[in-house]
Amino acid sequence: xxxxxxxxxxxxGLAVGAxxxxxxxxxxxxxxxxxxxxxxxxxxEAMAMSMFVFAGAAQFAAVGYVASGLAWPxxxxxxxxxxxxxxxxxxxxxxxxxxxPRPRRALMAHLLTDEAFALSIAHFERLGRADQRxxxxxxxxxxxxxxxxxxxxxxxxxxxxxxxxxxxxxxxFPAAMMGLAVGLVTGRREVVAALGGAILGVAVSLVGGWGxxxxxxxxxxxxxxxxVPRAASPPVLPxxxxxxxx
Amino acid sequence: xxxxxxxxALLMGLVTYPSRAxxxxxxxxxxxxxxxxxxxxxxxxxxxxxxxxxSVSVVEDPSGAQIFHVGIEWAAIALCGxxxxxxxxxxxxxxxxVILVAVAREAGIAGIPI
Numbered sequence: 001x002x003x004x005x006x007x008x009x010x011x012x013g014l015a016v017g018a019x020x021x022x023x024x025x026x027x028x029x030x031x032x033x034x035x036x037x038x039x040x041x042x043x044x045e046a047m048a049m050s051m052f053v054f055a056g057a058a059q060f061a062a063v064g065y066v067a068s069g070l071a072w073p074x075x076x077x078x079x080x081x082x083x084x085x086x087x088x089x090x091x092x093x094x095x096x097x098x099x100x101p102r103p104r105r106a107l108m109a110h111l112l113t114d115e116a117f118a119l120s121i122a123h124f125e126r127l128g129r130a131d132q133r134x135x136x137x138x139x140x141x142x143x144x145x146x147x148x149x150x151x152x153x154x155x156x157x158x159x160x161x162x163x164x165x166x167x168x169x170x171x172x173f174p175a176a177m178m179g180l181a182v183g184l185v186t187g188r189r190e191v192v193a194a195l196g197g198a199i200l201g202v203a204v205s206l207v208g209g210w211g212x213x214x215x216x217x218x219x220x221x222x223x224x225x226x227x228v229p230r231a232a233s234p235p236v237l238p239x240x241x242x243x244x245x246x
Numbered sequence: 247x248x249x250x251x252x253x254x255a256l257l258m259g260l261v262t263y264p265s266r267a268x269x270x271x272x273x274x275x276x277x278x279x280x281x282x283x284x285x286x287x288x289x290x291x292x293x294x295x296x297x298x299x300x301s302v303s304v305v306e307d308p309s310g311a312q313i314f315h316v317g318i319e320w321a322a323i324a325l326c327g328x329x330x331x332x333x334x335x336x337x338x339x340x341x342x343x344v345i346l347v348a349v350a351r352e353a354g355i356a357g358i359p360i
Contacts, residue, residue, distance in 0.1 A: 020335075027337040045251035052259035057290075061297055062258060072254055078293070080261040085290045088283065091269035102271060109267035168347030171319050174301035175326035175343035179336040181294035182327040189284075190291040197292030198299035205304040206312050213304065214296045221292025222285045 010126040014119060014134050018142035021115045025056075026146040031172045032059055033154020034161065038169065039067040046155040050148045055113065057180050058082045060173050070211040078211075081218055085184075089117035096121075096130040104132070111139035114183075189225040197221025298323050318356035322347045 029050070036046035041063070049059045058079045065075045089112055097105055119138035124130050161167065181194050201217025208216075302319035304312050322343040330339035350356035 024335060024337040028340065031340060040248075041251060042248040044247055044249050045255065048249075048252040048255035049258070052255045053262055054259075055262055057294060058258065058262065062254070064297070064301060066251065066254075072257070075254060076257050076261055079258040080265070081289055082293050083262040084265050084286050086262070086265040087269060087286055090266055094269045097270060105270050106267060109270050110263060112266045112270075166348070166351060168322070168344040168351065171302075171322045171343050171347045172340060174298045174319065175323045175340055176336065177294045177298035177301065178323040178327045179330035179339040181291050181298060182331050183334075183336065184290045184294070190288060193288040194291040194295035197296040201296030201300045202303045202314075205300050206314060209312065210300060210304055213300050214293065217296030217300070218289065218293035221296065222288035225288040225292065226281070226284055 006127060007131065010123055011131070011134060011137070013126065014123045014137055015141075017119050017122075018137055021119065021142040022146040025115065025143045026150040028056055028176065029147040029150030030154040031169070031176070032056065032063070033151040033156075034158040034169055035060065035063045035154075035173055036151070037155045037158040039063045041066070041155065043152065043155045046151055047148065050151040053079070054110065054144065054147070055079075055083050055086075056147070057177065060176050064173055065211060068210050074211045074215070078215060078218070081215075085114075086112055089114075092121060093117065093124075096124045097135075100130065100132060108135060108139070111144055113139070113143050115143045187231045189228050189230065191225075192228045193221040193225030195221075196224035318347055318350045 032050070033046055036049070036059075037043075041049075049062065053059055053062070061078060061082060062075055065078065090109060093112070097108065100108070116135070116139035119142060120135045123134045123138065127134075161169075185191055185194065197217035197220065199217075200220050201213040203213070204216045205213025302317070302323055303315055305315040307313050325346055326339035326343035328339075329342045330336050333339070347356065
């Protein structure tokens with residue numbers, strides 16, 4: 001197969017995957033817009049989150065934090081913690097993008113999400129090389145555009161929905177967090193980290209408040225997970241990271 | 247229209263960007279110590295699960311005290327987790343959770359948390 005043919009075939013596969021992600025990002029973004037509106041965000045504020053933060057879990061978390069009155073430093077600390085996993089994605093993509101001009105890499109970095117990473121790394125591996133246009137399809141086409149359009153729709157059209165709680169929309173945030181957590185579980189270490197973080201988070205929240213509990217759970221859960229012996233089959237990790245793990 | 251939270255969005259973006267960009271822009275940093283990588287890998291599940299469970303388990307009573315709460319929300323997040331794992335689609339999980347809660351409340355089986 002010629003290089004052009006392989007590129008075309010891989011991009012077709014990428015486009016199919018991107019379409020599914022776009023539908024999911026659109027739905028999720030709409031619900032985020034509704035949740036943000038319900039928490040008192042203006043359309044400009046909700047859109048600023050989607051443009052500048054562009055990280056669904058952190059944005060949903062921020063809605064909860066703001067609604068519960070958590071101070072900004074706490075929100076910022078938790079955002080940094082919640083988004084720290086992007087280090088792994090960025091490290092895995094770095095060797096593929098070594099020849100890409102630095103300013104372009106700087107822009108690519110802002111658009112790096114769980115979805116963009118998953119789609120683009122699979123595309124690069126199929127090709128055996130990087131494909132910048134493929135990255136833009138994965139990052140912008142599948143997620144950035146649907147996420148932002150859906151946020152705008154949710155935060156504006158959401159005003160027509162009289163009682164979001166009656167419709168069960170108050171459960172969207174915790175359900176989204178659970179769904180995202182499940183998506184990151186690949187072995188028993190993650191299960192223990194998740195359970196440990198959740199149990200400790202609840203216990204501390206009952207004494208010290210919601211925000212403190214989540215921070216303590218989020219910091220201590222990984223330590224509990226690391227105390228568990230690794231399963232026989234190693235977790236699925238980005239190639240470069242896998243080499244460095246114990 | 248309020249723009250106060252735009253500043254918070256900018257700060258959240260500022261603390262997020264380094265984790266997205268540093269290894270990509272400074273390749274030497276892509277090789278963190280193994281325990282640090284493993285810790286970071288586990289931060290996601292721990293923080294997200296804590297957020298999910300605390301959100302549905304800890305509510306504030308009228309006196310301002312934090313109290314333990316069990317309700318339909320527990321079933322909803324469990325359903326979302328199960329559907330997401332099964333269909334590998336978060337949106338399906340979210341729809342399932344919302345429908346469960348909406349139907350339960352409409353039918354009078356479940357109330358609305360404090």
